[in-house]
Amino acid sequence: MxxxxxxxxxxxxxxxxxxxxxxxxxxxxxxxxxxxxxxxxxxxxxxxxxxxxxxxxxxxxxxxxxxxxxxxxxxxxxxxxxxxxxxxxxxxxxxxxxxxxxxxxxxxxxxxxxxxxxxxxxxGLLTEPGTILNKQGKPYKVFTSFWKSLSSFPIQKPLPQPKEITWEQSEVNEKEPIFENTTISSHWKAGGEKEALNKLQLFLENQLEDYKTYRDYPGMDATSRLSPHLAQGEISPRLIWHETQEQLELTGMEKELSHTYEESAEAFLKQLVWRDFAYHQLAVFPHIVNQPPLQPSYRNFPWIAKEQEIFAKWKDGLTGYPIVDAGMRELNETGYMHNRVRMITASFLVKHLLIHWGEGQAWFEKQLVDHDLANNTMGWQWVAGTGFDASPFFRIFNPIKQAEKFDPPDGIYIRKWVPELKTLPTKYIYHPAEAPKDILNQASVTIGQDYPAPIVEHRFARERALEAFQNMKREGKDT
Structure with missing residues (x-):
């Protein structure tokens, strides 16, 4: 039968x-x-x-x-x-x-x-949750250790496409999927698995070598942009892993690999491993989806009650900090945001505005075309300092310096997504509120009218965040 x-x-x-x-x-x-x-x-x-x-x-x-x-x-x-x-x-x-x-x-x-x-x-992952454990038989809480362990783990090779499939010839009428034609659709080609495979091939051939050098610059086309396809299973992480390894081997046969090339490949593969790391932790600590911090001490953190007007300015890209506003506008327009800018915008919400990271997590879940539950949850806990392996809360991004460092040489990313500032000289594109009045007049920019003044002053926000962090620590000692 x-x-x-x-x-x-x-x-x-x-x-x-x-x-x-x-x-x-x-x-x-x-x-x-x-x-x-x-x-x-x-x-x-x-x-x-x-x-x-x-x-x-x-x-x-x-x-x-x-x-x-x-x-x-x-x-x-x-x-x-x-x-x-x-x-x-x-x-x-x-x-x-x-x-x-x-x-x-x-x-x-x-x-x-x-x-x-x-x-x-x-x-759906490189390794199944529960397979990468420390010497005590428990899940890793530090990414570096997880990476080292997984790197020596035999990643299963991807299965080929079935040579032949005998489909059941059903008489039941098929339904069309629900489909909304929105601005998001115009930014992401609906090419399915074929499109995902083409993107991977183009990235490996043309961008992998320089990935580590340029991956943090949002104004450059230096990343694979595979994340939406990976999130929907149009391409498997095991295929990406092995294709990257094969590209290294093929290139090494043609020429001597530079140290930068090998480092770039490793940096790219670490993005896949971070995704595994997030899911391995989610499997053991599923409660983090509902916002409790992985580190219990942060339950006492004195977050400021969300002010709808301030939160709306962050969401709409009207904070007065161009790199933050560029990121939020890119997100709202395309459903995507460069990873470096995700960290900057998230840090601004959590540390400059002291709004609970769960609010940002929920907004990203709604807006991101590549939303991934484990990645999004882990990413926000990383920024907020509440995860096991996270950026310390007291390490507070300066959005102006971040823009100067990662949007050189002339603020191409900011000029694209904050067009009202595009004629400003580079010296002031990262913090237009500091520009002299005559420079602003020449660029037809009036702060507070054409572009908002900063909704919070950086030095004040930094000191307030550090004070809140110290109050949390003191309260923790008293309990």
């Missing part, structure tokens, strides 16, 4: 290195299914959900082109999967594991309560 296998797709919209699809294709007839979660179809979609639906539409077209039909349903998976199994006469269910806390619980429930055999596969 031919085995009929439902393959339940989630955020794994790819054919290459997709274990559930690969092994189902070997074992029998494949019935591809996607289920829209109820939480994803109510109200306004986040930018990552918009990109998710673009990715889904691309994946659906790819399946159609290969002779299959992706069944799309909008219901609780725990309810609809048993129905689909019965309707299709399926005798097995395959899916790739998820690592977000709610999804982990759902995966386990499906596994425990499905009446047909269930096969689950590790696919």
């Amino acid at each position: 031919t085995k009929k296998i439902i393959v339940w797709f989630k955020r794994d919209f790819r054919f290459i290195d997709n274990p559930a699809l690969y092994y189902a294709a070997q074992d029998g007839v494949v019935i591809p299914v996607y289920i829209h979660f109820p939480t994803s179809i109510k109200g306004k979609l986040t930018n990552s959900e918009i990109f998710h639906d673009q990715a889904l539409l691309s994946f659906q077209k790819t399946i159609n082109q290969s002779g299959g039909r992706l069944l799309i349903r909008e219901e609780d998976p725990a309810t609809i999967l048993p129905k689909l199994i019965q309707e299709a006469g399926a005798n097995a269910l395959y899916f790739n594991l998820s690592y977000e806390p709610e999804q982990v619980q759902l995966d386990q429930y499906i596994y425990d309560n499905t009446l047909v055999p269930v096969q689950r596969f590790h696919a």
Whole structure:
């Protein structure tokens, strides 16, 4: 009897290195299914959900082109999967594991309560949570140690695309994915897995060598921009890891590798490993999604109650600090922000404004096209100093110096995203409030009218943040 296998797709919209699809294709007839979660179809979609639906539409077209039909349903998976199994006469269910806390619980429930055999596969990370442990058998809390351990760990090679797939020729009408055509769509080409693979190849061939040198400069095209595709599973981290290693080997055969080239490759791979690090910690400490700090002492931190007007100026890019405003405007326009600028804007909210990092986390979750639960949560705890391996709270970014350092030589990033300042001389582009009146007049800029005055003075904000940090420490000693 031919085995009929439902393959339940989630955020794994790819054919290459997709274990559930690969092994189902070997074992029998494949019935591809996607289920829209109820939480994803109510109200306004986040930018990552918009990109998710673009990715889904691309994946659906790819399946159609290969002779299959992706069944799309909008219901609780725990309810609809048993129905689909019965309707299709399926005798097995395959899916790739998820690592977000709610999804982990759902995966386990499906596994425990499905009446047909269930096969689950590790696919979304370099290493499965629980496999990289310290000598005490506990998860690493320091990234450097995690990196060293994972570097010596054998990363599984990506599975190839199935040579042949026998699709179930279903009579059930397929549904079109929910799709919103927004400004976000215009900034991100909906090319699916093919687009992700092309981006990786172009990056490895043209940008990898200089990645470490230029990756912190938001005005330069020096990063892979694979993060949205990685978040939606259009490309696997194992493929990126091994393709990068192969690029190093191929280049090394043609010429002697420079120290910079090797360092750039390592810096790039560390971004993948940081993602694993975040998910390994999320697996052990799932409560951090709901904002409690990883370091308990920060529960006593004296955050200032969120002032809607101040918070809105941060969100809208109207803080009076050009590098912060450029980042927030880029985010609002494109759903993306350069990683260096993410750190600067987050630090400004937490340390200059003393607004709880959870507020920023929630805004990034809504706006980021590449939103990743573990990365976003860990990133904000890193900036706030509340994570295990985090930037100390007392290390406070000066947004003016950060702009001078990372947006040289003439503020190209600021000029793009804060166009009202584009005719200012470079000397004043990073802090226009300090420009002489005649310079501002020549650039047709009036501070407070064309561009806002700083909403908080840096030195005052720094001293206030340090005082709050000391108060937290004193309170901790007294309790």
